[in-house]
Amino acid sequence: METKQASTRAVTGNILIVDLNSGETRVEHPQPDTYRKFLGGQGLGVDYLFRNMPAHADPLGPENILGFLPGLLTGSSAYFSGRYSVVAKSPLTGTWGDANSGGFFGPELKRAGFDAVFIHGKAKKPVYLWIKNGEVEIRPADKLWGLDTTETLNALKVELGDKSLRAAAIGPAGEKLSLISAVINDYGRAAARSGIGAVMGSKNLKAVVVRGKGKIELADKNELLSVNRSLADRMKKKPSSFGKMLGVILQPILPLLLRRGGMPMPDVPTMVEGFGKHGTSMLASGSSEMGDMPIKNWSGVGYRDFPMRTRSSKISDENVYRYAKKKYACANCALGCGALLDVEEGPYAIENEHRPEYETLGSFGGMILNDNIESIIKANGICNAYGLDTISAGGTIAFAFECYEKGLLTKEQTDGLELNWGNHEAAIAALEKLAKREPGLGELLADGVKVAAEKIGNGAEQYAIHVGGQELAMHDPRLNPSFGTTYVTDPTPGRHTQGGAGFNEFGLPLITLPGIEIPPTPRREFSGKGKAHAIGSKAVETMDALGICEFSSMAGEYPYLGIINAATGWGITAEEFLEAGERIQDLRQAFNVREGFKPSDFVLPARVLGKPPLETGPNAKVTIDIETMSNEFFREMQWDPTSGRPSRSRLIELGLDYVAEQIHA
Numbered sequence: 001m002e003t004k005q006a007s008t009r010a011v012t013g014n015i016l017i018v019d020l021n022s023g024e025t026r027v028e029h030p031q032p033d034t035y036r037k038f039l040g041g042q043g044l045g046v047d048y049l050f051r052n053m054p055a056h057a058d059p060l061g062p063e064n065i066l067g068f069l070p071g072l073l074t075g076s077s078a079y080f081s082g083r084y085s086v087v088a089k090s091p092l093t094g095t096w097g098d099a100n101s102g103g104f105f106g107p108e109l110k111r112a113g114f115d116a117v118f119i120h121g122k123a124k125k126p127v128y129l130w131i132k133n134g135e136v137e138i139r140p141a142d143k144l145w146g147l148d149t150t151e152t153l154n155a156l157k158v159e160l161g162d163k164s165l166r167a168a169a170i171g172p173a174g175e176k177l178s179l180i181s182a183v184i185n186d187y188g189r190a191a192a193r194s195g196i197g198a199v200m201g202s203k204n205l206k207a208v209v210v211r212g213k214g215k216i217e218l219a220d221k222n223e224l225l226s227v228n229r230s231l232a233d234r235m236k237k238k239p240s241s242f243g244k245m246l247g248v249i250l251q252p253i254l255p256l257l258l259r260r261g262g263m264p265m266p267d268v269p270t271m272v273e274g275f276g277k278h279g280t281s282m283l284a285s286g287s288s289e290m291g292d293m294p295i296k297n298w299s300g301v302g303y304r305d306f307p308m309r310t311r312s313s314k315i316s317d318e319n320v321y322r323y324a325k326k327k328y329a330c331a332n333c334a335l336g337c338g339a340l341l342d343v344e345e346g347p348y349a350i351e352n353e354h355r356p357e358y359e360t361l362g363s364f365g366g367m368i369l370n371d372n373i374e375s376i377i378k379a380n381g382i383c384n385a386y387g388l389d390t391i392s393a394g395g396t397i398a399f400a401f402e403c404y405e406k407g408l409l410t411k412e413q414t415d416g417l418e419l420n421w422g423n424h425e426a427a428i429a430a431l432e433k434l435a436k437r438e439p440g441l442g443e444l445l446a447d448g449v450k451v452a453a454e455k456i457g458n459g460a461e462q463y464a465i466h467v468g469g470q471e472l473a474m475h476d477p478r479l480n481p482s483f484g485t486t487y488v489t490d491p492t493p494g495r496h497t498q499g500g501a502g503f504n505e506f507g508l509p510l511i512t513l514p515g516i517e518i519p520p521t522p523r524r525e526f527s528g529k530g531k532a533h534a535i536g537s538k539a540v541e542t543m544d545a546l547g548i549c550e551f552s553s554m555a556g557e558y559p560y561l562g563i564i565n566a567a568t569g570w571g572i573t574a575e576e577f578l579e580a581g582e583r584i585q586d587l588r589q590a591f592n593v594r595e596g597f598k599p600s601d602f603v604l605p606a607r608v609l610g611k612p613p614l615e616t617g618p619n620a621k622v623t624i625d626i627e628t629m630s631n632e633f634f635r636e637m638q639w640d641p642t643s644g645r646p647s648r649s650r651l652i653e654l655g656l657d658y659v660a661e662q663i664h665a
C-alpha cells in the first residue's frame, strides 16, 4: 500500500481507513495543520469521528467507527511518550468514548506507518488486522475467537512467525459484547474505559496487530535528546536524607496524619524513587485511611471499616511488592512504574501478571472489604485475560455484594455464591462468571451496574454507583470534590484521568506549564475552582493527544514545550498547548451535544454527593455542591450550563466552524 511521509515532523502523515463491510482499505493524508490543531491520539480521533460518523449511530452497529491512534509524540524518543488512544462512540454511556493505554503497541503502530487506523463496518466473520511496514491485510480470526488476550497474542506470534509483533486485542468479554470490556495490549496494558472492547467485538474484530521499522522524523533530534537528558538528570537525584528521616519519624502516626487530611507531598526524587518501585499501588493503603478510596461500595469509611493498622495495610504497596518478579516499563519510560508478579501457589496462583494499579486495589479491595492481596492480583489477571475494565468490573462486583446484603439478590440469583463483604472467594467466582457472561449471575453483571440495577429493580439503582452508565473511579469526591466535577462534566463521564482540579486538591497536579498560573483549589471549598478545573481539563486533553503518560507528573514539571518543539519545530507556547486541549475537549463535548445529551443527564449518585453525609471519618459531614463547581467550569469553558453546548463564537475562534454549524444549526 502506498504511503507517504508528511512534511510535518513527528508523524507519518498517513491515516489508514479500513472498511470491514467490503474488506477494502485506503490511506488518507491529513493536512499538516490538522496535526497542529488536534495533535494525535483522541484529538485526531474526535475530529475524524465527528466528521465521518452519523449522529445517533448504534454504538454496537456497523456505523460506529473505531479508531486506534498513537499520540503525536508516540514513536519519538521523548520520555513517557508511549501511549495510544482507542476511540469510538461508547456503548456503555452512549456518549463520546475513549480510553488509552501504554506498553509498546502505540509506538509500533507509528513505526508500522500510521498515525491512526479507523475501522468502519462489520466483518461477516471474526477477523484481525495485520499491519506491517505500511502493508495491510485483513485475516481470518476464527481460530483466535474465544481465546483470552494472552493466548491470542501468543497465537498471533506463532501464526505470523514474528515474536516481536504487538497487538491490541479483545478477550472473550469483548467478543460477548460486555459493555465494560476493554482492549488489552502487551499482555496486560489496558485501554479500559468507555466499554471500548465491546465495539471491537461488535465488528468481529479480534485484534489489530502491528509491526514496523519505520523511522519517525524529528525537527531537532539532538535538542530532544538534550531535553530528555535534563529530565533524566532531575529524576536521578537521590532523595534527601532529611526527607527519608522524616518519613521514618512520621511512620507511627501516619494513619492519624492521613485521616487529618494527608501528609505533605514528598520532593521529586523521593516521589520518583517510591513511584518507580511501587507505581500507583503506592497510594492504596493511605488512600483508604484518608478517605480517597471508596469503601464498601461507597457506603463505608476507610479508617473504621478497612483500617490501615489491621486491614488496608495488607493491600499496601510493600505487600504487593512481595510478589514482584521483575520491573516493567512502557516504551520510552524513564520511570518504569510497572512490575510483573507471580503468586506461586494456592487458589490464586498466577504467573507474570501485571501489578494491579491503585484503581484495581481499590475496586477489588476496599470496595468489597477484601484484604486478600493474592485474590486482587488474581482479579487483575482475570480482567486482563478476558479483557475487562478493572474499575467497572470491581464496581459491579461491589454493587452485587451490596444487593446481596440488602436482600435484592437471593442466593439462587447469585448461583449459590455468598456475596458477603470480604468474601474474596465469592468475588473471584462472580468475576469469572461476569467475564464469561455465564447464564445467571454472569449475564446479570456483564454490562455493569446500570444495566444490572435495571434488571434487578426494587430500588437497586440507589446502590449502582455510576455516572451516565460508567462506574466511578476510585477517588471519592467527598475528599477531593473536583473529582466529582470531572465525573459529571467530562464528555466521558465517571473517569478520574480526565484532568480538572481533582489531582490539584490531592496535592498532585498532573500538569504545570511555564507562565500559566493555576488558582489555588482548597479541598473543602466549592466555589472559585472553575478556572483551575478548566486549565486541568484542557491540559490533560493535550497530554493524552501527545501520547504522554499522566504519571510523568511524578517526576515534577514535564518539559512539554521543549519536547513538542524539538519534535515538530512548531514553536508552540503554553497558551497554544492549552488551546489545543480546549479544541479537543470542545469537540468531545460537541459530539455529546449532537447525540442529544445535556449536563442534567450526568448525575452523581446521592451517596457520592454526601447526601446524607457520612457521620464519621475524614469526609464526615461533607455534602458536595456539585452545581456550583460544574457551572463555574462550564462558564470557564464557554459551555452553556443547560444545553452543554460550547459557544458558537469560541468554536469559530478555535477553527471548529464545521462543529458550530452542526450544533448551532
Ligand code: SF4
Binding pocket: 080, 081, 082, 102, 103, 328, 329, 330, 331, 333, 334, 335, 336, 337, 338, 549, 550, 551, 552
Ligand atoms: S510511568 Fe508507568 S504507566 Fe507511565 S509510561 Fe512509565 S511505566 Fe508506563
